[in-house]
Amino acid sequence: SAVISQKPSRDICQRGTSLTIQCQVDSQVTMMFWYRQQPGQSLTLIATANQGSEATYESGFVIDKFPISRPNLTFSTLTVSNMSPEDSSIYLCSVEAQGRVGETQYFGPGTRLLVL
Amino acid sequence: DAKTTQPPSMDCAEGRAANLPCNHSTISGNEYVYWYRQIHSQGPQYIIHGLKNNETNEMASLIITEDRKSSTLILPHATLRDTAVYYCIVRVVSDNNDMRFGAGTRLTVKP
Numbered sequence: 001s002a003v004i005s006q007k008p009s010r011d012i013c014q015r016g017t018s019l020t021i022q023c024q025v026d027s028q029v030t031m032m033f034w035y036r037q038q039p040g041q042s043l044t045l046i047a048t049a050n051q052g053s054e055a056t057y058e059s060g061f062v063i064d065k066f067p068i069s070r071p072n073l074t075f076s077t078l079t080v081s082n083m084s085p086e087d088s089s090i091y092l093c094s095v096e097a098q099g100r101v102g103e104t105q106y107f108g109p110g111t112r113l114l115v116l
Numbered sequence: 117d118a119k120t121t122q123p124p125s126m127d128c129a130e131g132r133a134a135n136l137p138c139n140h141s142t143i144s145g146n147e148y149v150y151w152y153r154q155i156h157s158q159g160p161q162y163i164i165h166g167l168k169n170n171e172t173n174e175m176a177s178l179i180i181t182e183d184r185k186s187s188t189l190i191l192p193h194a195t196l197r198d199t200a201v202y203y204c205i206v207r208v209v210s211d212n213n214d215m216r217f218g219a220g221t222r223l224t225v226k227p
Contacts, residue, residue, distance in 0.1 A: 035214075042203075042218060043217040048214060102148065102165070104162055104165055105162070107152075
């Protein structure tokens with residue numbers, strides 16, 4: 001399994017500002033994933049981050065709005081840029097790691113963002 | 117296009133077994149069945165996954181039908197803390213593959 005931490009756990013931000021969310025995992029992993037969960041909704045993948053290369057973004061998400069860094073095999077950041085109230089969500093990172101029956105994904109506790 | 121179908125909600129009495137169904141009639145031969153749950157405002161918690169054999173761990177049992185078109189997650193003795201949204205996901209195991217979450221089943225365990 002993998003133990004994942006995220007910082008901050010929650011934040012309240014003003015519109016037009018940016019917030020950088022950190023994701024730290026306790027083991028080296030190839031891929032890290034960033035998800036968004038809007039209020040009352042299920043999880044939606046934002047992008048996939050591979051160490052040493054540009055992140056791959058899903059349809060509807062762009063690098064200018066959600067720049068991602070992946071400087072090493074245990075860490076990644078997601079920035080929510082030029083925030084608006086519509087960006088109020090839970091942001092989650094996850095990693096692929098070995099489980100008891102093959103590989104699976106483990107999720108961090110999430111970052112709860114409220115944009116005023 | 118949804119790869120899994122789950123009932124939107126279920127109730128279960130505390131101490132009884134909770135049986136959560138999932139239909140995945142278009143599952144491919146190399147796709148695994150995964151189950152996660154999300155307790156209010158927390159990150160999704162991995163529960164169990166399998167390919168075609170039934171699986172059991174300390175949290176739950178996973179029963180997959182022989183044709184693999186459906187599965188059931190069993191919580192043998194549900195407690196109030198098992199109240200959560202349960203997600204059934206099918207996925208090919210690969211470093212590049214994310215988890216595609218549907219709406220899930222909201223399980224309410226009642227005293």
